[in-house]
Amino acid sequence: MRYAILDCYTDEPAGLGVPPYLGTYPRYLAGALSMQGHEVFYLTIDDLRLFKYYHSRAPQQRMKTNIRIRNISPNFKLIENILGTIHELIVVAGIHVPGKYLSAIPGVLPEIVSLLQDVKCRKVLTGPAGSVHGSRLEGGKHAEKADLSIFDEINENYLEINNYLKVEEYAWRGAFIVKQHPCYPDFLMAEIETGRGCKTATCSFCVEPFKKLQYRPADGVLMEIKALYELGVRNFRYGKQTCFYSYMNGDVAAIEKLLKGARELCPEIKTLHIDNVNPISVVGPKGSEITKLIVEYCTPGNVAAFGVESFDRKVVKENTLNCMPEVAYKAIKIINQYGAEKGYNGMPKFLPGINIIFGLKGESRHTNEENMLWLKRFLDEGLQLRRINIRQVAVLPGTTLGDDPKGGRELRKNKRFYWSWRKQIRKEIDLPMLRKVFPKGTILADIGMEIYDGNHTFGRQPGTYPLVVGVNKRVDLGRFYSVKITEHMLRSVTAEVLA
Ligand code: SF4
Structure with a gap:
């Protein structure tokens, strides 16, 4: 049929x-x-x-x-x-x-x-x-x-499709569908699943704690990657898990198998990145060892997206978030220690990113003060962040927040502040951070151009949270270019095309 x-x-x-x-x-x-x-x-x-x-x-x-x-x-x-x-x-x-x-x-x-x-x-x-x-x-x-x-x-x-016993076979057998995707082959990023459910927290807004915690065996994951690679896929992200460091409960050998295995199976791989990381796992006893493996086997431009959500202790407690500010700070230091060096494509090898959410329980004006205090501290101490994601919470049914009759109250109460809070972070943290991580003159390779806006063209490298690059002229979409950074916007850069 x-x-x-x-x-x-x-x-x-x-x-x-x-x-x-x-x-x-x-x-x-x-x-x-x-x-x-x-x-x-x-x-x-x-x-x-x-x-x-x-x-x-x-x-x-x-x-x-x-x-x-x-x-x-x-x-x-x-x-x-x-x-x-x-x-x-x-x-x-x-x-x-x-x-x-x-x-x-x-x-x-x-x-x-x-x-x-x-x-x-x-x-x-x-x-x-x-x-x-x-x-x-x-x-x-x-x-x-x-x-x-x-x-x-x-x-x-x-x-x-959520039954890992079935997924073992579904995953590699379904690889053929990539050929029907609009971004196949060069721009396509294959999101790879390694586990589901959350081991470290029960954040009030999140759907993951309601899933049974389980991990896909590394052999099945690698078989899927091999099938995708043989069809021409060159960009991969270990992104479908709540914390990459927690794979198989933080088993270093299993994590190494995933990383090293992908590189061995895919000699011409272009991108191997990860996504979510809980800071608490990075400061744990095996955190440094896992960080070194990620730096060794992944490609530059990699980001550990930390779901910090808030640096306000009251908000952390009321929403049972995964870490206090001091833990995030230590984890940021560890990733910087091993990953800040620039790689062959002009990107730092591995940097932390931070997610912040507005509208959580217990939020007040003090929350923004605490967020700014900690973010400024990272900046002042020379710690690098790849990006800060700021969003307003989505209040979904079946989450602790969504099922709380008072859930979303802070959203209504504080909405009028969000624009200025966001702007403050963008101007006082993001911009100077971008200038520090990507000074003018930095050369970035493999910028794939995706859209036009007037006489400007925008693109990015294939990857996890790639930096958006704008060029002040119209160049061919669907092609990759090397560029030199000329100016900084709040969250992106402008550049001139070299080749
Ligand atoms: S936001 Fe992250 S740490 Fe919190 S419950 Fe969801 S997956 Fe776990």
Whole structure:
């Protein structure tokens, strides 16, 4: 039978599936369906938008790239035939970590429902949006509301894609679907899963503590990487886990197997990065050893994203966050000690990044003072941060915050301050930090150009939280360039193209 997977993109505390990333769900689904002998097509929500809103004719994009329809899959030319002949459409969707993206816009539930009204086949909703937590693209709000009755089934574990015994085979068998992705091969980042659930904390806003803690065996992970590599994928991120250092409960040999194994299997790998790290694991007894392994085997530009969320002790306690400020400080020092050196592509090898969330319980004006105090301390002491992510909390049902009748109270109370708090961090921390980490004249290699905005072109290296680079002229999209940094914006740099 014929099946289509409609990727509306996913973003979770552990796991990214927004282009250029291809998340795990479409790949596992493709594996499961192909094992049953079905024909499988991959489509993106951009395909569907172009088909429905623009009648398959992309409007002229002379000045600014329309990122709602930028990620068109090779299957687009067959979309009418695919939608008219499939037996089932499996929709992958769900944002649990609201964000903004350089070159894509995930589908929100009301939009997805409206686009699928006249698609006549069995429809299934899976991915994070198929869970009790729902989905929310914008921070500072409750879960999206939509009439989901058009779906015949809503199941986050459809075809048992969350069952690691099944995933062992689904993962490598589903690798073939990468060839149908819009960013394949050069820009595509394959998000790789190593575990689920959270070992170290029960943060009030987070969905991960509700998952059973488990890890994928390294052999299965490496078999999947090998299958992807053999198909031409060159960029990988160990990103679908809550803490990379906690893999197999912090087993150094198992972590080394993942890292060294990927390098041995993929001699021409371009990117090997990680994502989430809990600072508490970095300051633990094996933290330095694991840090050294990451620096040795990963490629430069790597970031340990620390979910600090707040440096205000009251907020940390009230939301049962994963670390106090002193722990984050020590962890930042350790990563800097081993990772701050620049690598061959112009990026520091491995730096910490910090996530901050506004709207948590116990938040007050004092919270911003504490955040600034600690961030200034890092800056003054010469510690480098790759980036600071600031967002307003999404209050999702089924989380401690979402189920608390008073959850979200601080959001309403403090919303008027957020713009100025954010601006203060951007101006007083981000900008000087960017100047320090990437002084004028720094040469960066492998900047893949993705979008136009007027006479400017924006791109970045494939990777985890890559630095956005703007060039003051229009150069070819879809190509890689070396650039020299000429100026600093609050969170990005401008540069001139060298080659
Ligand atoms: S540390 Fe907190 S935010 Fe991070 S995965 Fe665990 S519960 Fe979620």
